Amino acid sequence: MKRWFAVIAFLLLAAGFPAAGHAKDDVDLSIESIKCLQCHGKKGIAYKFQNEESVEAYVNPAKYRLSVHSVLSCSRCHTDFSTDHHPSRNFRNKAQYRVRSSAVCRGCHTPDQIKSKSVHADLLTKEREGASPVCTDCHDAHSVTPVAGGRIIRSETEYCMKCHRQKMTMTCRNGDKISLNVSYSFSEGNAHDKLRCSDCHYGFSSDEHPKRNFRSRRDYTIASSESCRRCHFDKYTKTLDSVHNTILSQGNLNAPVCNDCHGSHQIPHMSRGVKGRVLTTHKCRKCHEEVFAVYAKSVHGSALFNEQNTDVPICIDCHTAHDIENPLTLEYHERIPQICGNCHANPAVVSKYGLSTEVLNAYLTDFHGVTLGLYRKQREQLYKPARPIAVCTDCHGTHNIMSSVSSDPANVKANLLKRCQKCHKDTNENFPNAWLSHYKPSLSKFPLIFIVSTAYKIFIPIMGLGLLLQIFLHIWRYAVNR
Amino acid sequence: MKDGKTKIRRFSTFRIAEHWMIILSSVVLFATGLCQRFWHVDSAQWFILKMGGIDNVRLVHRYMGLFFTFEILLHVGVAVGGVASRKWESSMFITREDLVASIHNIRYYFGLENHAARCDRYDYMEKFEYWTILIGGFLMIVSGAVLWLPTMVTRILPGEIIPAAKVLHSNEALLIFLINAIWHIYNSIFSPDVFPLDTSIFTGYISRDRMMREHPLELARIEGVEPNVLLGDGPPGVEEKAADSGTG
Structure with missing residues (x-):
């Protein structure tokens, strides 16, 4: 009252x-x-x-x-x-x-x-x-x-900002200081500019300002990220399946949560342009510095950073953004050809660079590709452990992928032999040539295979038709004689 | 004239055993091989999974390939030994008469000849089947060994030999399969002359009528008469064929 x-x-x-x-x-x-x-x-x-x-x-x-x-x-x-x-x-x-x-x-x-x-309760x-x-x-x-500074407070945000634009801190139990100063912008660049403070800071309002007590600054960040699920439930459920959430639940509090990548008060709109893509790689870089350094030098990374190329994959294109899987699992390993194929089998993406879209098919129909596909089925249906089979990244590298055009062929071959020897012990330098490097045999490339294959392509139908004709004539003669 | 139903010994027990071994190895090799070639087909994947996975399929295929190699070597060894010791005539070798007989039969089918070609112990169709499978068998053994032991092979040969062997192995298998599926199965099961089954390779015996019709020159030699005398004025009648079908 x-x-x-x-x-x-x-x-x-x-x-x-x-x-x-x-x-x-x-x-x-x-x-x-x-x-x-x-x-x-x-x-x-x-x-x-x-x-x-x-x-x-x-x-x-x-x-x-x-x-x-x-x-x-x-x-x-x-x-x-x-x-x-x-x-x-x-x-x-x-x-x-x-x-x-x-x-x-x-x-x-x-x-x-x-x-x-209520703001004084803590004091x-x-x-x-x-x-x-x-x-x-x-x-x-x-x-x-006066509290309103002589002005009429038009929104909850304005009300909160009355205090939170001031420099003030909250002290955690371990002594960590958390700044409560919010540099909030109402510009359109902020994806949350239409939200009220209490949309995320639920429990707080102009009437309520409960006292919070966190063990550490990190605890506060993790707890804050829970607010995101109220609106972004689909993304939240995806993160539950991610490797980040797994290690977080195992007790590693350094595992990233929503705020770590998206920020808290200045959340930019999603950008699929080069600026947004570069920004995304830098978010991952915060924890994965070494991988970033390797990626930046790769054919993909250098095209992104030096040429502002948006066709090249960034971290989330292969690892996804929210349901990031442990890339060291067999399941992920088996999916790599499809991940690479998303671009390398898509003419709209790779044709302009003179790259063949047949590379995925060439792999999938070859010995390794077939075995990989069957192993996956076995694992899914027979629950049978499978051996890791060489996939794209085994020969081309993962984050350090170099251009196959500009790479020294001798170097490529030496690397290939090393990879072959991991599974095929005691192989010599002839062995990698058993792999046709994604090429389709032709008279100029791998003529022996082309000739054998073509000869059978001609001979098998002719022989089949000839035998059927013989059978037909034999039956016909039998019927006529009868 | 002797009774047409008289049984004449055509195949020895060894040949019957050889045929059984070939049936066994062919069925297993085709089943475990074709499912690898047509791995993308649902039924092939079903079979592979029923076999307990691709590794099991490959294992069975390779060891059955070893058994097949043994059969082929045994067959060739016995054949070379038999011919070399002059016990046997080289009845499977392709001769000029086979070409003449094949043209004669085509003409006969079109009604240009009044009787079918008169053949000796093995007619040109049997020889064709035998040699395609024997030569094909050798190609399969060699290319199969290359695929089984790629590391050893590439120590002396270029790497390209591996995919070449794969193409050869896969296509030759299909060729042999088609010859078996179309030609051999027709001739030994569905042909009106033998339907429902040519039993001679299982029993070892063939009727005198079928010998007269299909291998008259051999029959004449067995009975010690001139072929012309044996055959009389005309060729064996079609009516005879129909009456005799299926006796093997």
Whole structure:
């Protein structure tokens, strides 16, 4: 009831004095205040503490006139002082002075009044524990305005930003400090510019400001990321299947959560352009620095960074963004040809670079590709463990993929032999040539295979038809003779 | 004239055993081989999974290939030994008469001749089948060995030999399969002359009528008479054929 009364009174006040700030210009200061400002209204005046720290004794007259305390004379707060009396004070340091000053505020502002604002709850608790909250940390001493600063608060965000644009911190149990200062932008670049603070910070409002107590800064980040699922439930469920979530649930708190990649208050819109793609790789880089360095030098990475090429894959194209799988599993290994094939079998992507789209098919129909496909089926249907079969990345590399066009053929062959020898022990340099390097046999490339294959392609149908013709004639003759 | 139903010994027990071994190895090799060639077909994948996976299929295929190699070597060894010791006539060798007989039969089918070609122990169709399978068998053994032991092979031969062997093995298998599926199965089961089954390779015996019709020159030699005398004025009648079908 009391609260409603306050709200109604406030609205009436706001309606009655739409330009409250300007009206204040006419406030008449007390004679005492005018007299004090004769000295303290001049810049440069300061007080020095015993420890050589100093505090500015200057009071901005204009701001003071606008302040909620302008109706008071100086001696209401500075109790020992008057127009006749200006005692000399002696403080050890600035901290002692600030604590003392705060005590003055409490002369008027009772604990009940302070407690009525939920934002003060944490401070009062600290005070009970022996800390000394300093009012002037948030409320400037001489320019303190009404809560709304004389303005009408139009939105919840504005309300919250009243305090959270200030520099303030929250201390965790382990001593970590978390900045509560929000550099919030209402620009259109912010994907969340239409949201209210409480959409994410549920439980908080202009009425409620519960006290939170986190063990560490990391705990706070992880807990905050839980808010995202309220809107992005599909992405959230995907992350539950990700390797990041797995290691997080195993106790590794460094595993990334939503906020780590997407940020918290300045969340940009998704960009599929080169800028967005580069930005994405840099997000992964935060943890995977070594991989990033290797990728940046690869044919894909250099095309992205040096040529602003959007055709080349970035981290999430192969690893996905949310349901990131452990790439060291057999299941992932088996899917690699399809992952590479997403681009390399797509004419719209690779044809312009003079690359063949037959590479995937050439692999899948060859010995390794066939075995890989059958192993996958066996694993799925017979629950039979399968051996890892050489896939694209085994010969071409993973993050360090180089251009097959510009690579030294001798080097490529040497690497290939090394890979072959992993499974096929004691093979010599002839062995890698058993792989046709994705080429389709022709008279110029692998003529022996082309000739054998073509000969059978001609001979088998001719022979089949010849035999069928013989059979037909034999039956026909039999029928005629009959 | 002797009774047409008289049984004449055509195949020895060794040949009957050889045929059984070939049936066994062919069925297993075709089943485990074709499912690898046509791996993308659902039924092939079903078979591979029923076999317990591709590794099992390959294992069975390779060891049955070894058994097949043994059969072929045994067959060639016995044949070379038999011919060399002059015990046997080289009745399977292709001669000029086979070409003449094949042209004669085509003409006969078109009604240009009044009787079918008169053949000796093996007619040109049997020889064609035998040699395609024997030569094909050798190609399969060699290319199969290359695919089984690629590391050893590439120590002395270029790497390209492996995919070449794969193409050869795969296509030659299909060729042999088609010869068997179309030609051999027709001739020994579905041909009106033998339907429902030519049993001679299982029993070892053939009727005198079929000998007269299909291998008259051999029959004449067995009976010690001139072929012209044996055959009389005309060729064996079609009516005779129909009456005698299926006796093997």
